[in-house]
Amino acid sequence: MKKIIIFIILLIFIPFFIVLIMGNNYKEIELNYINVKYIRVKRLKTGIIENIPLEEYIVGVLAGEMPIDFDLEALKAQAVASRSYALKRMEYNANLDYDVVDSIQNQVYLDNNYLKEAWGINYLKNINKLRKAVNETLDEYLEYDGRVADTLFFSTSNGYTESSSLIFGFDAPYLESVESPWDKEESSAFYSSKIITLKDFYNLLDLPYNKNLNIEIEKRSSTNRILLLKINNTSFKGTDIYNKLGLRSTDFDIILLGDSVKINTIGYGHGVGMSQYGALGMAKSGYTYKEILDHYYHNTILKKRI
Secondary structure, three states: OHHHHHHHHHHHHHHHHHHHHHHHHOOOOOOOOOOOOEEEEEOOOOOOEEEEEHHHHHHHHHHHHOOOOOOHHHHHHHHHHHHHHHHHHHHHOOOOOOOEEOOOOOOOOOOHHHHHHHHHHHHHHHHHHHHHHHHOOOOEEEEEOOEEOOOOEEOEOOOEOEOHHHHOOOOOOOOOOOEOOOHHHHOOOOEEEEEEEHHHHHHHOOOOOOOOOOEEEEEEOOOOOEEEEEEOOEEEEHHHHHHHOOOOOOOEEEEEEOOEEEEEEEOEOOOEOEEHHHHHHHHHOOOOHHHHHHHHOOOOEEEEOO
């Protein structure tokens, strides 16, 4: 009986000590800084502007902008895109009090205190995955024509990305439409729909109520996103409807259902630059982060900040 008790005790405590010993050797990966550059981040909840080492900021952006279970090569592509985006904002906002805010207005940034609470026992595993992605792309950014590229990105394409000129009104040769066939399989947000009352629909668009609804699509882009349309003879841009109704994409159709309206969308986000779920699909297919970046940001050059 005594031997059985000792055996049970050993069975319980040996795994505990193994985990304890391994845990002591399992520490946070350090970022391999060469020249520390700081970015001024405005925290919207407090209004405080924090000076954060750029590479540490990129770790927090990866946590906020891309699911932690994404393949490493997709995370590395996101790290370079986010770093380039941040450097571009630092150029644009050099004369302001801050470079970026910590929300979707720029890039979502989550600090370590938040992540420790959110991830709990998975914190070390997750943060080390992100730090590995940052370390393996340390100081890398994309350049076009001698300047930092404005590397926009979004969640899910409709099978194609969109030209920046059609969505944001500025031309960038590296932000032209490209195919992105991986999104449909990888993203649960590829298809979506929402139903709102007809009354709310008209209120959101500042239109008078009318039980009859007439939709005329006047112009679509080559990627099937709506550029111009008329609703009861009032003209709108596709981006107006996207913003006013809080849609996921400008590739949409509107269907009248009695006193309600159903809106179906394909894709998620503005559509310009790198599709994150497209990047995931490419990574799963064996593409490297450099190949992912080259696909979504044509004619850019991968540089390393000195």
